[in-house]
Amino acid sequence: TWGQVREELIKRVGQNNYTTWIEPLRLSHLKNGVASFEVPTTFFGDWVSRNFADHIRGQLAVAGSPVERVEFTVGAAPARAPAAKSGSRSAAKPARARAVGAEEVTGAQLEQRFTFDNFVVGKPNELAHAAARRVAEGGPVTFNPLFLYGGVGLGKTHLMHAIAHELKINRPDLHVLYLSAEQFMYRFVQALRDRQIMDFKELFRSVDVLMVDDVQFIAGKDSTQEEFFHTFNALVDQNKQIVISADRAPGEIKDLEDRIRSRLQCGLVVDLHPTDYELRLGILQAKLEHYSNQYRGLTMAPGVLEFLAHRITTNVRVLEGALMRLFAFASLVGREINLDLVMECLSDILRSSEKRLTIEEIQRKVAEHYNVRLSDMIGPKRLRTIARPRQVAMYLSKQMTSRSLPEIGRRFGGRDHTTIMHGVRKIEELMAADGQLADDVQLLKRLLQS
Ligand code: ADP
Ligand code: MG
Numbered sequence: 001t002w003g004q005v006r007e008e009l010i011k012r013v014g015q016n017n018y019t020t021w022i023e024p025l026r027l028s029h030l031k032n033g034v035a036s037f038e039v040p041t042t043f044f045g046d047w048v049s050r051n052f053a054d055h056i057r058g059q060l061a062v063a064g065s066p067v068e069r070v071e072f073t074v075g076a077a078p079a080r081a082p083a084a085k086s087g088s089r090s091a092a093k094p095a096r097a098r099a100v101g102a103e104e105v106t107g108a109q110l111e112q113r114f115t116f117d118n119f120v121v122g123k124p125n126e127l128a129h130a131a132a133r134r135v136a137e138g139g140p141v142t143f144n145p146l147f148l149y150g151g152v153g154l155g156k157t158h159l160m161h162a163i164a165h166e167l168k169i170n171r172p173d174l175h176v177l178y179l180s181a182e183q184f185m186y187r188f189v190q191a192l193r194d195r196q197i198m199d200f201k202e203l204f205r206s207v208d209v210l211m212v213d214d215v216q217f218i219a220g221k222d223s224t225q226e227e228f229f230h231t232f233n234a235l236v237d238q239n240k241q242i243v244i245s246a247d248r249a250p251g252e253i254k255d256l257e258d259r260i261r262s263r264l265q266c267g268l269v270v271d272l273h274p275t276d277y278e279l280r281l282g283i284l285q286a287k288l289e290h291y292s293n294q295y296r297g298l299t300m301a302p303g304v305l306e307f308l309a310h311r312i313t314t315n316v317r318v319l320e321g322a323l324m325r326l327f328a329f330a331s332l333v334g335r336e337i338n339l340d341l342v343m344e345c346l347s348d349i350l351r352s353s354e355k356r357l358t359i360e361e362i363q364r365k366v367a368e369h370y371n372v373r374l375s376d377m378i379g380p381k382r383l384r385t386i387a388r389p390r391q392v393a394m395y396l397s398k399q400m401t402s403r404s405l406p407e408i409g410r411r412f413g414g415r416d417h418t419t420i421m422h423g424v425r426k427i428e429e430l431m432a433a434d435g436q437l438a439d440d441v442q443l444l445k446r447l448l449q450s
Contacts, residue, residue: 005059033068038075045072114161122279132159138171143268145242150272153315156245174208181217185224204231211243220255280309301338359411366393378413391423
Protein backbone atom coordinates (compact mmCIF):
# COMPACT_ATOMS: atom_id res chain seq x y z
CA THR A 1 0.00 0.00 0.00
CA TRP A 2 2.64 2.51 1.00
CA GLY A 3 4.19 2.21 -2.45
CA GLN A 4 0.87 3.11 -4.05
CA VAL A 5 0.25 5.88 -1.58
CA ARG A 6 3.64 7.40 -2.33
CA GLU A 7 2.85 7.47 -6.04
CA GLU A 8 -0.33 9.37 -5.28
CA LEU A 9 1.43 11.71 -2.90
CA ILE A 10 3.84 12.87 -5.60
CA LYS A 11 0.84 14.21 -7.45
CA ARG A 12 -0.67 15.79 -4.37
CA VAL A 13 2.33 17.54 -2.86
CA GLY A 14 4.54 18.05 -5.91
CA GLN A 15 7.87 16.55 -6.76
CA ASN A 16 9.93 18.94 -4.66
CA ASN A 17 7.99 18.37 -1.50
CA TYR A 18 7.88 14.72 -2.19
CA THR A 19 11.60 14.35 -2.56
CA THR A 20 12.35 16.47 0.46
CA TRP A 21 9.72 15.29 2.91
CA ILE A 22 7.94 12.14 1.85
CA GLU A 23 10.60 10.01 0.28
CA PRO A 24 12.74 9.92 3.44
CA LEU A 25 9.85 8.60 5.53
CA ARG A 26 10.04 4.97 6.55
CA LEU A 27 6.81 3.25 7.41
CA SER A 28 7.49 1.32 10.59
CA HIS A 29 4.01 0.03 11.21
CA LEU A 30 0.43 0.36 10.10
CA LYS A 31 -2.01 -1.11 12.56
CA ASN A 32 -4.68 -0.33 15.15
CA GLY A 33 -5.62 2.80 13.27
CA VAL A 34 -2.13 4.24 13.51
CA ALA A 35 0.43 4.69 10.79
CA SER A 36 3.85 5.17 12.28
CA PHE A 37 6.81 6.54 10.39
CA GLU A 38 10.46 6.89 11.20
CA VAL A 39 11.94 10.29 10.58
CA PRO A 40 15.50 11.54 10.94
CA THR A 41 14.84 14.36 13.41
CA THR A 42 12.13 15.73 15.62
CA PHE A 43 12.05 18.79 13.47
CA PHE A 44 11.53 16.76 10.35
CA GLY A 45 8.68 14.83 11.93
CA ASP A 46 7.09 17.99 13.14
CA TRP A 47 7.20 19.51 9.71
CA VAL A 48 5.78 16.49 7.95
CA SER A 49 3.14 16.16 10.62
CA ARG A 50 1.99 19.73 10.16
CA ASN A 51 2.11 19.87 6.44
CA PHE A 52 1.54 16.45 5.05
CA ALA A 53 -0.14 14.30 7.71
CA ASP A 54 -3.56 15.03 6.27
CA HIS A 55 -2.42 14.11 2.78
CA ILE A 56 -0.91 10.91 4.05
CA ARG A 57 -4.00 10.02 6.00
CA GLY A 58 -6.19 10.84 3.06
CA GLN A 59 -4.22 8.72 0.63
CA LEU A 60 -4.01 5.82 3.05
CA ALA A 61 -7.77 5.92 3.27
CA VAL A 62 -8.09 5.98 -0.50
CA ALA A 63 -5.77 2.99 -0.69
CA GLY A 64 -8.01 1.08 1.68
CA SER A 65 -6.02 1.51 4.90
CA PRO A 66 -7.74 4.28 6.79
CA VAL A 67 -5.96 5.35 9.97
CA GLU A 68 -7.00 7.62 12.78
CA ARG A 69 -3.65 9.18 13.22
CA VAL A 70 -0.26 9.40 11.69
CA GLU A 71 2.70 9.58 14.00
CA PHE A 72 6.35 10.17 13.57
CA THR A 73 9.15 8.82 15.66
CA VAL A 74 12.75 9.75 15.48
CA GLY A 75 14.72 6.82 14.25
CA ALA A 76 17.77 6.03 12.19
CA ALA A 77 18.23 8.75 9.61
CA PRO A 78 17.51 7.68 6.06
CA ALA A 79 20.44 8.49 3.81
CA ARG A 80 18.71 11.10 1.65
CA ALA A 81 17.03 13.11 4.31
CA PRO A 82 18.21 16.70 4.10
CA ALA A 83 17.67 17.32 7.76
CA ALA A 84 20.04 14.47 8.60
CA LYS A 85 22.77 17.03 8.10
CA SER A 86 21.70 18.72 11.24
CA GLY A 87 24.29 16.68 13.06
CA SER A 88 24.27 14.81 16.28
CA ARG A 89 22.03 16.99 18.43
CA SER A 90 18.65 15.99 17.15
CA ALA A 91 19.59 12.42 16.29
CA ALA A 92 21.25 11.86 19.64
CA LYS A 93 18.80 9.41 21.08
CA PRO A 94 17.60 7.14 18.34
CA ALA A 95 16.93 4.39 20.83
CA ARG A 96 14.39 6.39 22.78
CA ALA A 97 12.20 7.19 19.86
CA ARG A 98 9.82 9.97 20.77
CA ALA A 99 6.44 10.47 19.20
CA VAL A 100 6.20 13.94 17.76
CA GLY A 101 3.35 15.94 16.39
CA ALA A 102 0.85 13.20 17.06
CA GLU A 103 -2.14 13.55 19.32
CA GLU A 104 -1.35 11.36 22.25
CA VAL A 105 -3.85 10.01 24.66
CA THR A 106 -1.57 10.85 27.55
CA GLY A 107 -1.21 14.38 26.22
CA ALA A 108 1.00 16.96 27.83
CA GLN A 109 3.91 16.52 25.49
CA LEU A 110 5.83 19.74 25.41
CA GLU A 111 7.69 20.99 22.40
CA GLN A 112 11.24 21.80 23.50
CA ARG A 113 11.49 24.69 21.05
CA PHE A 114 8.51 26.50 22.50
CA THR A 115 10.30 28.52 25.18
CA PHE A 116 10.18 32.19 26.12
CA ASP A 117 13.72 32.51 24.82
CA ASN A 118 12.55 31.47 21.39
CA PHE A 119 9.51 33.70 21.42
CA VAL A 120 10.00 36.96 19.59
CA VAL A 121 8.05 39.80 21.15
CA GLY A 122 6.54 42.61 19.12
CA LYS A 123 3.61 44.99 19.34
CA PRO A 124 1.03 42.42 18.22
CA ASN A 125 1.87 39.95 20.97
CA GLU A 126 3.41 41.92 23.79
CA LEU A 127 0.39 41.82 26.07
CA ALA A 128 -0.09 38.10 25.64
CA HIS A 129 3.60 37.59 26.26
CA ALA A 130 3.58 39.72 29.40
CA ALA A 131 0.57 37.87 30.79
CA ALA A 132 2.14 34.50 30.04
CA ARG A 133 5.35 35.59 31.76
CA ARG A 134 3.39 36.58 34.81
CA VAL A 135 1.73 33.21 35.06
CA ALA A 136 5.07 31.49 34.50
CA GLU A 137 6.52 33.16 37.58
CA GLY A 138 4.33 30.86 39.61
CA GLY A 139 3.48 33.52 42.17
CA PRO A 140 0.04 34.06 43.72
CA VAL A 141 -2.78 33.87 41.21
CA THR A 142 -3.74 37.37 40.11
CA PHE A 143 -6.06 36.64 37.21
CA ASN A 144 -7.93 33.46 36.53
CA PRO A 145 -8.18 32.16 33.92
CA LEU A 146 -5.68 33.64 31.53
CA PHE A 147 -7.50 33.43 28.23
CA LEU A 148 -5.29 33.74 25.14
CA TYR A 149 -6.90 34.02 21.80
CA GLY A 150 -5.94 34.75 18.21
CA GLY A 151 -5.80 33.31 14.71
CA VAL A 152 -3.95 30.19 13.63
CA GLY A 153 -0.20 30.17 13.99
CA LEU A 154 0.17 33.32 16.05
CA GLY A 155 1.88 31.68 19.01
CA LYS A 156 -0.83 30.55 21.43
CA THR A 157 0.50 27.04 21.81
CA HIS A 158 4.05 28.33 21.89
CA LEU A 159 3.25 30.60 24.83
CA MET A 160 1.44 27.88 26.75
CA HIS A 161 4.34 25.48 26.38
CA ALA A 162 6.69 28.27 27.40
CA ILE A 163 4.69 28.74 30.59
CA ALA A 164 4.96 25.04 31.33
CA HIS A 165 8.72 24.97 30.70
CA GLU A 166 9.29 28.00 32.84
CA LEU A 167 7.13 26.76 35.70
CA LYS A 168 9.16 23.59 35.80
CA ILE A 169 12.15 25.74 36.66
CA ASN A 170 10.47 28.29 38.91
CA ARG A 171 8.06 26.01 40.71
CA PRO A 172 9.11 22.39 40.38
CA ASP A 173 6.71 21.62 43.23
CA LEU A 174 3.67 22.43 41.13
CA HIS A 175 1.80 19.87 39.11
CA VAL A 176 1.38 21.49 35.70
CA LEU A 177 -0.92 19.86 33.19
CA TYR A 178 -1.03 20.99 29.60
CA LEU A 179 -3.32 19.43 27.04
CA SER A 180 -5.50 20.28 24.09
CA ALA A 181 -9.25 20.50 24.52
CA GLU A 182 -9.44 17.56 22.17
CA GLN A 183 -7.25 15.50 24.48
CA PHE A 184 -9.38 16.58 27.40
CA MET A 185 -12.43 15.25 25.62
CA TYR A 186 -10.68 12.09 24.57
CA ARG A 187 -9.67 11.33 28.14
CA PHE A 188 -13.09 12.16 29.42
CA VAL A 189 -14.81 9.87 26.94
CA GLN A 190 -12.34 7.14 27.70
CA ALA A 191 -12.93 7.50 31.42
CA LEU A 192 -16.66 7.25 30.84
CA ARG A 193 -16.21 4.14 28.78
CA ASP A 194 -13.87 2.51 31.27
CA ARG A 195 -16.04 3.57 34.20
CA GLN A 196 -13.19 5.52 35.70
CA ILE A 197 -14.83 8.84 35.91
CA MET A 198 -13.90 9.24 39.58
CA ASP A 199 -10.23 8.79 38.73
CA PHE A 200 -10.63 11.27 35.96
CA LYS A 201 -12.15 13.88 38.24
CA GLU A 202 -9.52 13.29 40.87
CA LEU A 203 -6.68 13.63 38.39
CA PHE A 204 -7.92 16.90 37.02
CA ARG A 205 -8.77 18.35 40.40
CA SER A 206 -5.32 17.60 41.74
CA VAL A 207 -3.37 19.74 39.30
CA ASP A 208 -1.98 23.10 40.32
CA VAL A 209 -1.87 24.66 36.89
CA LEU A 210 -4.21 23.51 34.14
CA MET A 211 -3.68 24.60 30.58
CA VAL A 212 -6.20 23.71 27.92
CA ASP A 213 -5.35 24.59 24.34
CA ASP A 214 -7.86 25.29 21.56
CA VAL A 215 -10.89 25.27 23.80
CA GLN A 216 -13.18 26.15 20.88
CA PHE A 217 -12.97 22.46 20.11
CA ILE A 218 -15.40 21.54 22.87
CA ALA A 219 -18.07 23.94 21.63
CA GLY A 220 -21.17 21.93 20.88
CA LYS A 221 -19.87 18.87 22.75
CA ASP A 222 -22.30 18.94 25.62
CA SER A 223 -21.12 16.40 28.14
CA THR A 224 -17.50 17.39 27.66
CA GLN A 225 -18.41 21.01 28.26
CA GLU A 226 -20.23 20.02 31.39
CA GLU A 227 -17.23 18.18 32.76
CA PHE A 228 -14.92 20.95 31.73
CA PHE A 229 -17.08 23.42 33.58
CA HIS A 230 -16.93 21.39 36.78
CA THR A 231 -13.19 20.91 36.53
CA PHE A 232 -12.78 24.60 35.87
CA ASN A 233 -14.85 25.62 38.87
CA ALA A 234 -13.21 23.17 41.20
CA LEU A 235 -9.78 24.51 40.30
CA VAL A 236 -10.75 28.15 40.48
CA ASP A 237 -12.26 27.54 43.89
CA GLN A 238 -8.96 26.12 45.06
CA ASN A 239 -7.22 29.15 43.62
CA LYS A 240 -5.35 27.08 41.05
CA GLN A 241 -4.17 28.80 37.90
CA ILE A 242 -5.92 28.04 34.64
CA VAL A 243 -4.72 29.02 31.18
CA ILE A 244 -6.98 28.63 28.19
CA SER A 245 -6.47 29.30 24.51
CA ALA A 246 -8.91 29.59 21.64
CA ASP A 247 -9.03 30.86 18.11
CA ARG A 248 -11.45 33.60 19.07
CA ALA A 249 -12.70 35.56 22.09
CA PRO A 250 -15.00 33.77 24.57
CA GLY A 251 -17.97 35.83 23.44
CA GLU A 252 -17.45 34.74 19.87
CA ILE A 253 -17.35 31.00 20.37
CA LYS A 254 -20.65 29.59 19.19
CA ASP A 255 -22.34 26.69 20.93
CA LEU A 256 -20.61 27.34 24.18
CA GLU A 257 -22.75 27.35 27.28
CA ASP A 258 -23.29 30.82 28.67
CA ARG A 259 -22.09 29.93 32.13
CA ILE A 260 -18.82 28.66 30.67
CA ARG A 261 -18.47 31.71 28.51
CA SER A 262 -18.90 34.04 31.41
CA ARG A 263 -16.44 32.12 33.54
CA LEU A 264 -13.90 32.28 30.75
CA GLN A 265 -14.37 36.02 30.58
CA CYS A 266 -13.84 36.73 34.22
CA GLY A 267 -10.07 36.46 34.20
CA LEU A 268 -7.70 38.20 31.85
CA VAL A 269 -8.62 37.93 28.18
CA VAL A 270 -5.79 38.82 25.81
CA ASP A 271 -5.64 38.92 22.10
CA LEU A 272 -2.71 37.85 19.91
CA HIS A 273 -2.97 40.20 16.97
CA PRO A 274 -1.96 39.31 13.43
CA THR A 275 1.76 39.84 12.96
CA ASP A 276 3.16 43.03 11.51
CA TYR A 277 6.17 43.29 9.22
CA GLU A 278 8.61 44.03 12.03
CA LEU A 279 7.57 41.04 14.07
CA ARG A 280 7.79 38.77 11.07
CA LEU A 281 11.25 40.01 10.27
CA GLY A 282 12.27 39.54 13.90
CA ILE A 283 11.03 35.97 13.90
CA LEU A 284 12.85 35.22 10.66
CA GLN A 285 16.06 36.67 12.03
CA ALA A 286 15.81 34.52 15.13
CA LYS A 287 15.14 31.44 13.02
CA LEU A 288 17.97 32.28 10.69
CA GLU A 289 20.40 32.09 13.55
CA HIS A 290 19.10 28.67 14.39
CA TYR A 291 19.35 27.36 10.85
CA SER A 292 22.76 28.86 10.23
CA ASN A 293 24.05 26.66 13.02
CA GLN A 294 22.23 23.66 11.71
CA TYR A 295 23.23 24.05 8.08
CA ARG A 296 26.77 25.31 8.18
CA GLY A 297 28.27 26.54 4.93
CA LEU A 298 25.04 27.76 3.40
CA THR A 299 24.92 31.42 2.55
CA MET A 300 21.99 33.75 2.15
CA ALA A 301 21.85 36.74 -0.16
CA PRO A 302 20.76 40.05 1.35
CA GLY A 303 17.10 40.94 1.07
CA VAL A 304 15.73 37.42 1.30
CA LEU A 305 14.37 37.75 4.83
CA GLU A 306 12.83 41.12 4.07
CA PHE A 307 11.18 39.68 1.01
CA LEU A 308 9.70 36.80 2.99
CA ALA A 309 8.51 39.05 5.82
CA HIS A 310 6.88 41.27 3.27
CA ARG A 311 5.23 38.55 1.24
CA ILE A 312 4.21 35.86 3.69
CA THR A 313 1.74 37.50 5.99
CA THR A 314 -0.67 34.69 6.75
CA ASN A 315 0.79 33.08 9.81
CA VAL A 316 4.04 32.41 11.56
CA ARG A 317 3.89 28.71 10.93
CA VAL A 318 3.89 29.25 7.19
CA LEU A 319 6.68 31.77 7.54
CA GLU A 320 8.82 29.35 9.52
CA GLY A 321 8.01 26.57 7.12
CA ALA A 322 9.14 28.68 4.20
CA LEU A 323 12.51 29.38 5.76
CA MET A 324 12.95 25.79 6.74
CA ARG A 325 12.16 24.58 3.28
CA LEU A 326 14.58 27.07 1.78
CA PHE A 327 17.41 25.73 3.90
CA ALA A 328 16.53 22.14 3.27
CA PHE A 329 16.32 22.76 -0.45
CA ALA A 330 19.50 24.83 -0.64
CA SER A 331 21.48 22.22 1.20
CA LEU A 332 20.12 19.54 -1.06
CA VAL A 333 21.14 21.29 -4.25
CA GLY A 334 24.15 23.08 -2.75
CA ARG A 335 23.17 26.59 -3.75
CA GLU A 336 23.12 30.00 -2.19
CA ILE A 337 19.78 31.11 -0.79
CA ASN A 338 18.78 34.03 -2.96
CA LEU A 339 15.61 35.36 -4.52
CA ASP A 340 15.88 32.98 -7.46
CA LEU A 341 15.90 30.03 -5.14
CA VAL A 342 13.03 31.55 -3.18
CA MET A 343 10.91 31.80 -6.32
CA GLU A 344 11.76 28.29 -7.34
CA CYS A 345 11.24 26.59 -4.05
CA LEU A 346 8.42 28.61 -2.50
CA SER A 347 6.28 29.30 -5.51
CA ASP A 348 3.29 27.51 -4.00
CA ILE A 349 3.46 29.41 -0.70
CA LEU A 350 3.97 32.72 -2.43
CA ARG A 351 1.12 32.06 -4.77
CA SER A 352 -1.29 31.21 -2.00
CA SER A 353 -0.35 34.20 0.14
CA GLU A 354 -0.72 36.33 -2.92
CA LYS A 355 -4.27 35.19 -3.30
CA ARG A 356 -6.11 38.39 -2.54
CA LEU A 357 -9.27 38.62 -0.65
CA THR A 358 -12.20 39.15 -3.00
CA ILE A 359 -15.22 41.35 -2.43
CA GLU A 360 -17.36 38.29 -3.00
CA GLU A 361 -15.67 36.52 -0.07
CA ILE A 362 -16.25 39.53 2.12
CA GLN A 363 -19.92 39.69 1.16
CA ARG A 364 -20.30 35.99 1.84
CA LYS A 365 -18.71 36.17 5.30
CA VAL A 366 -20.67 39.25 6.30
CA ALA A 367 -23.94 37.75 5.08
CA GLU A 368 -23.21 34.59 7.01
CA HIS A 369 -22.34 36.52 10.13
CA TYR A 370 -25.51 38.65 10.10
CA ASN A 371 -27.67 35.85 8.87
CA VAL A 372 -28.85 37.62 5.73
CA ARG A 373 -28.86 36.37 2.18
CA LEU A 374 -25.87 36.81 -0.03
CA SER A 375 -28.21 38.18 -2.70
CA ASP A 376 -29.30 40.93 -0.30
CA MET A 377 -25.74 42.17 -0.22
CA ILE A 378 -26.07 43.33 -3.78
CA GLY A 379 -29.85 43.71 -3.91
CA PRO A 380 -31.86 46.91 -3.43
CA LYS A 381 -33.51 46.33 -0.01
CA ARG A 382 -33.27 49.31 2.31
CA LEU A 383 -34.36 47.59 5.48
CA ARG A 384 -31.94 48.48 8.27
CA THR A 385 -31.27 44.82 9.11
CA ILE A 386 -30.00 44.34 5.58
CA ALA A 387 -28.61 47.75 4.75
CA ARG A 388 -26.35 47.80 7.80
CA PRO A 389 -24.60 44.50 7.04
CA ARG A 390 -24.27 45.65 3.46
CA GLN A 391 -22.50 48.77 4.64
CA VAL A 392 -20.24 46.69 6.82
CA ALA A 393 -19.32 44.67 3.74
CA MET A 394 -18.65 47.90 1.84
CA TYR A 395 -16.46 49.15 4.65
CA LEU A 396 -14.48 45.91 4.77
CA SER A 397 -14.13 45.87 0.99
CA LYS A 398 -12.62 49.33 1.11
CA GLN A 399 -10.37 48.45 4.03
CA MET A 400 -9.20 45.01 3.05
CA THR A 401 -8.91 45.05 -0.72
CA SER A 402 -7.17 47.43 -3.07
CA ARG A 403 -10.32 47.99 -5.12
CA SER A 404 -11.43 51.53 -5.89
CA LEU A 405 -14.82 52.86 -4.84
CA PRO A 406 -16.32 52.57 -8.36
CA GLU A 407 -15.06 48.99 -8.59
CA ILE A 408 -16.58 48.17 -5.23
CA GLY A 409 -19.80 49.84 -6.33
CA ARG A 410 -19.96 47.60 -9.38
CA ARG A 411 -19.71 44.53 -7.18
CA PHE A 412 -22.49 45.78 -4.96
CA GLY A 413 -25.08 45.50 -7.67
CA GLY A 414 -23.90 48.49 -9.68
CA ARG A 415 -24.10 51.10 -6.94
CA ASP A 416 -22.60 54.51 -7.38
CA HIS A 417 -19.22 55.25 -5.80
CA THR A 418 -20.79 57.93 -3.60
CA THR A 419 -23.12 55.32 -2.13
CA ILE A 420 -20.12 53.21 -1.24
CA MET A 421 -18.36 56.18 0.28
CA HIS A 422 -21.42 56.99 2.30
CA GLY A 423 -21.60 53.40 3.54
CA VAL A 424 -17.96 53.38 4.55
CA ARG A 425 -18.30 56.69 6.43
CA LYS A 426 -21.45 55.54 8.13
CA ILE A 427 -19.74 52.45 9.51
CA GLU A 428 -16.74 54.47 10.65
CA GLU A 429 -19.05 56.81 12.50
CA LEU A 430 -21.09 54.05 14.05
CA MET A 431 -18.04 52.11 15.13
CA ALA A 432 -16.77 55.10 17.05
CA ALA A 433 -20.02 55.22 18.99
CA ASP A 434 -21.03 51.58 19.18
CA GLY A 435 -18.64 49.10 20.79
CA GLN A 436 -20.68 46.12 19.70
CA LEU A 437 -20.41 47.06 16.05
CA ALA A 438 -16.71 47.75 16.39
CA ASP A 439 -16.24 44.29 17.89
CA ASP A 440 -18.28 42.75 15.11
CA VAL A 441 -16.18 44.37 12.46
CA GLN A 442 -13.00 43.36 14.27
CA LEU A 443 -14.15 39.75 14.35
CA LEU A 444 -15.12 39.75 10.70
CA LYS A 445 -11.74 41.14 9.81
CA ARG A 446 -10.01 38.41 11.69
CA LEU A 447 -12.15 35.72 10.13
CA LEU A 448 -11.41 37.09 6.69
CA GLN A 449 -7.71 37.27 7.37
CA SER A 450 -7.29 33.68 8.42
P1 ADP B 1 -1.10 28.74 17.46
O1 ADP B 1 -1.12 27.79 18.60
O2 ADP B 1 -1.49 30.13 17.84
O3 ADP B 1 -1.83 28.26 16.25
P2 ADP B 1 1.70 28.15 17.52
O4 ADP B 1 1.99 28.53 18.92
O5 ADP B 1 1.62 26.71 17.22
O6 ADP B 1 0.41 28.89 16.98
O7 ADP B 1 2.80 28.84 16.58
C1 ADP B 1 3.02 28.42 15.26
C2 ADP B 1 4.49 28.45 14.98
O8 ADP B 1 4.93 29.79 14.93
C3 ADP B 1 5.31 27.77 16.05
O9 ADP B 1 6.36 27.07 15.44
C4 ADP B 1 5.83 28.90 16.88
O10 ADP B 1 7.08 28.59 17.45
C5 ADP B 1 5.95 30.01 15.88
N1 ADP B 1 5.74 31.33 16.46
C6 ADP B 1 4.57 31.99 16.60
N2 ADP B 1 4.75 33.18 17.16
C7 ADP B 1 6.07 33.30 17.39
C8 ADP B 1 6.90 34.32 17.95
N3 ADP B 1 6.39 35.47 18.40
N4 ADP B 1 8.22 34.08 18.02
C9 ADP B 1 8.75 32.94 17.56
N5 ADP B 1 8.03 31.94 17.03
C10 ADP B 1 6.70 32.10 16.93
MG1 MG C 1 -2.09 25.99 18.76
